[in-house]
Amino acid sequence: EPEVTQTPSHQVTQMGQEVILRCVPISNHLYFYWYRQILGQKVEFLVSFYNNEISEKSEIFDDQFSVERPDGSNFTLKIRSTKLEDSAMYFCASSGGQDEQYFGPGTRLTVT
Amino acid sequence: DQQVKQNSPSLSVQEGRISILNCDYTNSMFDYFLWYKKYPAEGPTFLISISSIKDKNEDGRFTVFLNKSAKHLSLHIVPSQPGDSAVYFCAASAGGNKLVFGAGTILRVKS
Numbered sequence: 001e002p003e004v005t006q007t008p009s010h011q012v013t014q015m016g017q018e019v020i021l022r023c024v025p026i027s028n029h030l031y032f033y034w035y036r037q038i039l040g041q042k043v044e045f046l047v048s049f050y051n052n053e054i055s056e057k058s059e060i061f062d063d064q065f066s067v068e069r070p071d072g073s074n075f076t077l078k079i080r081s082t083k084l085e086d087s088a089m090y091f092c093a094s095s096g097g098q099d100e101q102y103f104g105p106g107t108r109l110t111v112t
Numbered sequence: 113d114q115q116v117k118q119n120s121p122s123l124s125v126q127e128g129r130i131s132i133l134n135c136d137y138t139n140s141m142f143d144y145f146l147w148y149k150k151y152p153a154e155g156p157t158f159l160i161s162i163s164s165i166k167d168k169n170e171d172g173r174f175t176v177f178l179n180k181s182a183k184h185l186s187l188h189i190v191p192s193q194p195g196d197s198a199v200y201f202c203a204a205s206a207g208g209n210k211l212v213f214g215a216g217t218i219l220r221v222k223s
């Protein structure tokens with residue numbers, strides 16, 4: 001069964017450093033998303049991506065964040081200068097249409 | 113942001129019985145509702161969904177009911193199995209865009 005994959009599973013970085021979280025969506029999907037879940041809080045939307053551009057972004061997704069689909073398979077989230085409050089689980093999701101989204105296993109980002 | 117609420121933090125059910133998880137929403141623009149199951153250290157796994165034009169959708173042991181006038185949906189699992197023990201998230205979207213999640217309900221199925 002096709003699935004969304006994410007790497008790395010756990011990333012530890014120092015405050016102020018850049019991180020890139022990687023995702024491989026399900027191959028025939030067209031819509032891509034990033035969500036995050038801070039420990040003890042809800043899963044919250046960051047950004048959606050369709051047709052090689054951002055279709056929607058949340059207030060959280062400020063200038064420190066960027067997304068890219070560098071080739072036909074990968075979808076990346078870059079945080080330019082990490083802050084302590086960026087520590088969270090980051091989930092990538094994809095969907096074939098505007099319906100159910102399928103999530104990856106997540107990357108745990110720890111900022112020290 | 114309290115657009116999607118799951119007011120029960122946890123639920124404990126005996127194996128074989130029915131589990132009923134509830135979800136309320138406030139945004140009348142939501143037109144698609146989903147339930148996800150999540151184990152620790154894993155991503156949310158899609159379970160079942162329902163469009164706002166329906167009031168019921170069934171898939172095996174899982175049934176979702178939607179009451180639009182009350183802005184309420186519920187997930188029924190019958191019969192409940194120990195492997196169903198997980199966190200269940202209700203989510204909603206408007207026009208097929210971002211998902212708005214509830215806080216989740218921890219389901220424990222006792223054998």
